[in-house]
Amino acid sequence: MKDCYEIVVTKFKRDVDFPKQKIAMEKLNEIVFGLEGFKARNFYYSDALNSWIDFVIWKDESSAKSAAKLVGEHSHAKEIFDLFDQENMLFSQYEIVGSFQKAS
Numbered sequence: 001m002k003d004c005y006e007i008v009v010t011k012f013k014r015d016v017d018f019p020k021q022k023i024a025m026e027k028l029n030e031i032v033f034g035l036e037g038f039k040a041r042n043f044y045y046s047d048a049l050n051s052w053i054d055f056v057i058w059k060d061e062s063s064a065k066s067a068a069k070l071v072g073e074h075s076h077a078k079e080i081f082d083l084f085d086q087e088n089m090l091f092s093q094y095e096i097v098g099s100f101q102k103a104s
Contacts, residue, residue: 002095003039004064008054009090016083021045024080025052031077032056035070037063064093 012021025043032038037059044053058064068091071077 001060004058004061005094005096006054006056006058006064006068007090007092007094008056009051010054011049011051011085011088012083013085018045020083021052024083025054027076027080028054031071031074032067035063035067037067061093061095 032041039057039059041056
């Protein structure tokens with residue numbers, strides 16, 4: 001089975017300040033941590049774009065799809081998603097097809 005890489009690009013609604021945005025993103029850790037197939041999560045913020053990238057690694061595509069459904073139905077996740085500007089949200093899943101890194 002190949003890992004599945006989930007990438008979500010999102011912005012929060014204009015009335016949600018950065019500290020509240022960061023708290024909301026951190027609260028998502030508690031939700032995904034217990035889901036089957038979860039491996040890792042990192043999230044990134046661009047001040048210049050006022051935008052977030054959420055990067056989650058699942059053990060396989062099936063786990064990622066099941067988790068997406070469960071998270072979408074989770075009451076605390078729904079509260080967080082209500083803070084997002086969902087019209088401009090990009091949700092996608094990928095498999096790795098190549099990699100390169102500098103030798104240490």
